[in-house]
Amino acid sequence: MSTDVSDPAVENSPRIVVVGAGPAGMAAAISLAERGLSVTIVDQAPRPGGQIYRFPAVPSTKPQEPDRGAKLRHHLAEHAGRIAHLPEHHVVGIYPERRLGVCGPDGFRILESDHLVLAPGAYEYVPPFPGWTLPGVMTPGAAQQLVKSQGVSPGRRVLLAGTGPFLLVVALALHEMGVTVVGIADTLRRRDAFWKLPSLLADGKLLKQGLDYVGGVRKAGIPLLTGHIVTRAEGHGRLEQVVVAPCDADWVPDHGRSRPIVADTLCIGYGFVPRLGLAQLAGCELTPTNLPGGWIPVTDAWGQTSVPGVWTAGDGAGVAGSIVAELAGQLVGLGVASSCGAIAGTEAETSAHPIRERLHQLSRFRKGLDALGSPRPGLSQLADESTVVCRCEEIQRSEVDAAIASGSTTLRSLKVSTRLGMGPCQGRMCQPACARRLVDLGCNTVQEVGPPAFRTPLVPVTLGELSGSTESNNSSTPEPAGAS
């Protein structure tokens, strides 16, 4: 950090870069702009919104209700003088001193920052099961995107499966657009939900919203199969039918009572995995959790990570949903503004107080949801010997089990012995489930299995893109040899 940050007359305004334009990133950028600071926001999508508030790629024929995403976009636009938005930019790497390598339509460039806010979000958790690589099997988020953003029906007969309220949200979105939803198979059993009522009552508004979704699904006539799990997907070249079975409290299916459901699309997800790549490349300390993905960055009460000047908010800092993400983004904004001397520490504390109170209330509700939706051991046992567990490298369950039997009980050693996670997705799809299986099998603890190891480039880039390097956002980047 430069000196004299508390001096209001300081000439050099701090360079602040926010990665991710979902609710957390947008809220952080707005909060900073409101306090007179300039921000650069880097995002993969053409328009801000993130996955949850994704801007329609195709204009909708139905009038859209203004949601929280539209409000955030509006505020972002209001502060356009202070917020530079870099759309369609992927972060390729993070280098020492918070230097960010990004790749956009104009090629590769380096962004330097005094404060780096990571708001990368999360992606859906889908552990392997027989048939899960068949075309026609997709995540609920992918189906939601097809119908809401792309104006495309995900299928003629769609089955939703997995766990959590998101399944209900997507089922209703599909139903509203005239898609035939043949059912929702949720591992949650009704009696399990009852025991979590006290924590769910912590937020009456959210509980009511959840019950409204259930009511909406009932009204739509969509069969809700509680306490059921998908055991396999079948079809020749693409999905034709899905086999579901009742499951116990540990999500172990009763195969004897399984039955097929004809469907051309299966939307399946068991919660969300925080995107850890950026925090890991930045060198942030991670801590193990019992939730999908297994690890989250360690932060202080403002969202600052163990690396000074690197902050994080939203689902990438621990999955808690869009409302929490927005509040956490505001909190990071206050923390960064206070750290830069744009506001006094006391002012930051006063402004943070109501945000923290609301976050505390929401965290009780979240604990109830997490306890209900946290993956149970039965989920790790669905894949059979020949099921591909690493989608990129086509590594089968039997190969991984053989490696485990010969002593590879960490993600790192499994990667070396089987190539698990060596493909273009860098283990994002296979490693969380594999880590979980190692823990469920009793081979190792979450700590010892270790977090996934991301490497530069975070997304594949061509040499052409790298060599087409454009100018950086400031003059302190080294000039090409002979330029000066």
Added chain:
Amino acid sequence: MSTSVLRSETVQFEFEGRQFLARPGQSVAAALWSAREAVLRTTAQEGAPRGFFCGMGVCFDCLVTIDGRPNRQGCLVPVTDGMVITRQHGTGNPAREDEP
């Protein structure tokens, strides 16, 4: 879902030698899904079919060859008029395609 799309609101693209229409702004993966083309690539080892899965650029299952360039993420690339898309087999690299 709207099936009667006006000609002026469409872009035309080619997939596996056949012509399809899409709406401007749609991703390659969504346009192909709409055209009932579920198989976007086949894998290097098993030759197994793969399609649209995560829809957000994480899984790399929707890789296709676009205008001769392999390994493009269909869910992230918007479809444009005159685009030529082919199903990707294996690595999509012709030099390595014959490798076992």
